[in-house]
Amino acid sequence: MTTIYVYILDTLADWELGYVTAELNSARFFKKDAQPVSLKTVGYSKEPVKTMGGMTIVPDCLIEDIAMDETSVLLLPGADTWSDPKHSAIIEKTSELLSLGATVGAICGATVALANAGLLDSRPHTSNGPGFLDMFVPNYKGQEFYVDQPSVADNNLITASSTGGLLWAKQLIERLDVFQENTVEAWYDYFSIGKPEHFYALMQTLPANNEN
Structure with a gap:
């Protein structure tokens, strides 16, 4: 059983988590041999x-x-x-988890908290655009590792901008290996493009449709 911990705090940006939590919690598109997951808010x-x-x-x-x-x-x-100091405890826990090899996904304002703790100084990452972290984190030293993309996966750390929630979800799903490869590609195509042919392609990748 894989436990997905979702840190919750006041003013949490609802839309940023929607894709990934819905798919991981429902398991509706999981492959047959996917590891079961449990989602907990913390x-x-x-x-x-x-x-x-x-x-x-x-x-x-x-x-x-x-x-x-x-x-x-x-x-x-x-x-x-x-920026509230009471969230320093979860950032300390994040550092420990990253060191263990556990998977961490941080999006939008959470990337500022990671940058402030020096956790983005030496590994590829993204945020809400070039220069964003410099504005809010005086001690930020990760400029050379900044990647101007909606979401960036660097092994067990996946960071995203406020508009990168869909790609962030895709990369987390890929990291957890709970979808078939063709399922995650069709899922991403459908939710990013919205054309019906991608929905039907998605349905055809599901285990019930692949028994032969």
């Missing part, structure tokens, strides 16, 4: 948080409950509240 306290879209989420567990294991996955969404 907070710095058990107090509910209010998302940017006005939805209330109550954490399932606390930061100290995160299993320190290579198979753990931590997702860090964007939010306007990352």
Whole structure:
């Protein structure tokens, strides 16, 4: 069982997580031999948080409950509240998880928090455009590793811009190896282009359609 931990904080950007959490939690397009996953929300306290879209989420567990294991996955969404010192604990945990080889996905404002901790100084990454991290992180030293793409996968760290949620989801799904290769490509084509032929192509890749 792979546990997907989703860190939640006030002003969480709802849309950034939608693609990846929906697919990992529902498992609707998983291949037959995919490792089962469990999705848990995690907070710095058990107090509910209010998302940017006005939805209330109550954490399932606390930061100290995160299993320190290579198979753990931590997702860090964007939010306007990352500068609050109370989130330093999850960034420390992120550093430990990365060192273990666990998968971490950070998008939008979460990349600022990682940059501020020096975690983007020496590995390929992205954020909300060239110069964005320089504006908000005075000690940022990762300019030469910045890649101007919506989402960038560097082994066990996958970073994305606020508009990169779909590609970020694709790269996380690929990292976790829960879709067949042709499924993830058809899934990405359908949700990025929206043409019906990509939907039918997606349906044809599913295990029930591949028994022969």
